[in-house]
Amino acid sequence: MDFHLTEDQKMIRDAAREFAREVLAPRAAEIDRDGRFPMEEFREAGRRGFAGFLVPEEHGGSAVGNVGMALAMFEINRACASTGVTLSVHNSLVSAPLLLNGTEEQKAKWLPLLASGEVLGAYSLSEAVSGSDAAALRCSAVRDGDHFVVDGTKLWVTSGSHAGLFIVFVRTNPSVSNAKGITALLVEKGTPGFSVGKKEEKMGIRGSSTTELVFENCRVPAANVLGKVDDGFRIAMHTLDGGRIGIASQAVGIAEACLEASVKYAKERRQFGKPIASFQAIQWKIAEMGARIEAARLLVLRAAWLKDLGEPHSFEAAVAKLEASRTANFCGREAVQVHGGAGYLVDFPVERHFRDARITEIYEGTTEIQKLVIARHLLR
Ligand code: CAA
Numbered sequence: 001m002d003f004h005l006t007e008d009q010k011m012i013r014d015a016a017r018e019f020a021r022e023v024l025a026p027r028a029a030e031i032d033r034d035g036r037f038p039m040e041e042f043r044e045a046g047r048r049g050f051a052g053f054l055v056p057e058e059h060g061g062s063a064v065g066n067v068g069m070a071l072a073m074f075e076i077n078r079a080c081a082s083t084g085v086t087l088s089v090h091n092s093l094v095s096a097p098l099l100l101n102g103t104e105e106q107k108a109k110w111l112p113l114l115a116s117g118e119v120l121g122a123y124s125l126s127e128a129v130s131g132s133d134a135a136a137l138r139c140s141a142v143r144d145g146d147h148f149v150v151d152g153t154k155l156w157v158t159s160g161s162h163a164g165l166f167i168v169f170v171r172t173n174p175s176v177s178n179a180k181g182i183t184a185l186l187v188e189k190g191t192p193g194f195s196v197g198k199k200e201e202k203m204g205i206r207g208s209s210t211t212e213l214v215f216e217n218c219r220v221p222a223a224n225v226l227g228k229v230d231d232g233f234r235i236a237m238h239t240l241d242g243g244r245i246g247i248a249s250q251a252v253g254i255a256e257a258c259l260e261a262s263v264k265y266a267k268e269r270r271q272f273g274k275p276i277a278s279f280q281a282i283q284w285k286i287a288e289m290g291a292r293i294e295a296a297r298l299l300v301l302r303a304a305w306l307k308d309l310g311e312p313h314s315f316e317a318a319v320a321k322l323e324a325s326r327t328a329n330f331c332g333r334e335a336v337q338v339h340g341g342a343g344y345l346v347d348f349p350v351e352r353h354f355r356d357a358r359i360t361e362i363y364e365g366t367t368e369i370q371k372l373v374i375a376r377h378l379l380r
Contacts, residue, residue, distance in 0.1 A: 009071055012049075012064045016072035019048055024079035031082050031207035032352050037162050038083040038207050039120075045087055046117015050076070053091045054099060059111035061095075066242070066304035070249045074297070077253025078260070081356040082207030084253060085363075088246035089158045090114065094121025094167055097184070097239040101227035106186065110165060122163035123243075124154040124213055125236050131156075132369050135178035135233055139215060141170035141185060146222050148172070148185060150215040153197065156363075160196050160211030164189045167239075168213070169232050182232035186224040193218030204355035241314045242307060243364045244321040248300045251324035251360040252293060258328075258335035258353050259289045265339050265348075276338070285334045293331065296324040318365070318373040325360035325367065332357035 005013070023044055031038055045051050053069035055061020064072070069091060077084035095114045098107060113119040130136040139152025150170055157166070166187045173181030187194055197212030227235050263286060266277035276282045303316040332354035336343035343350045361367045 005071070008064060009068050012053075012062070012068045013071040013075060015048060016050065016075035019045065019050065020075045020079035024076065024083055028080035028082075029346075029349065029352065031080060032356075033206075033346070035201075035206045037159075037209050038080065038086060039162055041080070041083045042086055042090075042120060042162075043117050045076075045083070046115070050087060051090060051117040052095065052111075052115025054096050055111050055115040056099075059099075059107060059115060061111065061115040066245060066307040067301060070245060070300050070304040073246060073249035074253045074256065077250040078257045079253075080207070081250060081254055081353075082205045084250045085205055085208045085247075085359075086120070086159055088243065088250060089123055090121045092243045092246040093123035093239055094165065096242050097167060097226065097235055098186075100238075101184070101235055103223075105223070106226070110186070114165070119164035120159055120162055122157050122159045122166045123239070124157045124160075124166050124168045125240075126156040127152070127154055132366060134236060135182065137169060137171060137182065139168070139170050140174070141172050141183060141220070143172070143222070144219070147219040148183075148222060148225075150185070150187075150193070150218040150220055152215050154213040154215075156200075157211050157213050158363075159209055160213055161199055161209040166213065167226060168215075169236050172232075173230050176230070179233040181230055182236070183229050184226040184232040184235050185220050186226055187218075187220055191218055191220060202359075204352070204357070204359055206355075237314075240364055241317045244317040244370070245300060245303045245307065245313075247360055247364045248296070248303070248317070248320040248324035251321070251328035251357070252296050252300055254328040254353050254357050254360065255289070255293045255296065255324070255331040258331035258350055258357075259286070259293060261348070261350050261353070262286060262289065262335045262338040265342070269340075269342075282338060285338055289331045289334055292323075292327040296320070296327040299323050314373060315377040318370040318377075321360075321365065322367060322370040322374065325357075328357035328360050 049062035052061030141148040141150045168187045172183040195214045197214045200210040269276045299320040303320040306313040335350040
């Protein structure tokens, strides 16, 4: 076992740290306050190689692997979780399944556009009737010649407002069990009959957009099927195993931001004639935050490492997401407490981190769903 980073991994971490410091940190509060989609920041991420972490160089990607991506995502999310989730979905939920399941034509067309940041990707699984029970989705696609005709409404689509390519999971066979009759389709923005519906107003990650997608008699070429017809649920689940490593990385980044802000504030803020960092009440909070972050970080890197090796990682990804998201929420709460009244003000970044942390226990599978995945693995 070797915990040292390779030179390439150090390089991508340092490059992401620079991007976070120069581009994201000065704008994160404004992105959150105005609910501004970080499109400009996404394009810049593309120019710096962060929109194609998993894409091979021959398709224009930076091909740094899952460990490299996790290291970069820690840094990016430490500065701006809205940009973080935009990049996580784009890399883990769109480029990754396209690379694994796409035809040569699909890969040649889309991977260079995704990797350069020219096109932003979105992943659309959930509906009003299917959240945690993802296989219950109803949006239908009926074969008509060399097209599928799609009808229905999808919900909770990250980056829906700005994406150019959507991986949409639809029901192609209603007469088999729920998980067996689902297909993944590549849908381009601008396809007639496809529109972006309501945009949600959220508690946190307010720069990221979360939208409804509406399909009305929308004709999608059969050549846009990703993988095999009726094999979409397996693709959705396998993809989410990787996505959960991305959200766990986000959670670690948010937790680190909370710790960093708390250390700074505790050294500056004086009460009873001393910096509050000299009181054990504060030291224990700092120690607990630091220890939990170390544990979560190692779990994320182990899951990413297994994925890079091509080994099973559903269990490890679920464990990493469970622990990292709980750590982010713990650190958000403690960071506000260390700051006292100041932590409750928008003037200090921990207020934003506290709100941003909350979603990490919900999207890409709730804490309860991670426990379900873990328990099924342990009891099988
Ligand atoms: N990899 C590959 N295949 C998998 C798999 C995996 N990780 N997990 C399940 N499958 C396969 C199974 O092998 C099974 O296939 P067979 O019948 O051929 O064996 C099939 O899928 C059905 O599996 P289950 O019986 O386990 O399915 P289930 O209906 O019980 O659901 C679940 C399992 C874990 C609860 C799943 O529904 C789930 O993960 N729910 C949460 C959904 C979720 O995370 N949504 C997030 C939305 S996306 C989002 O938030 C993104 C964003 O924009 C930020």
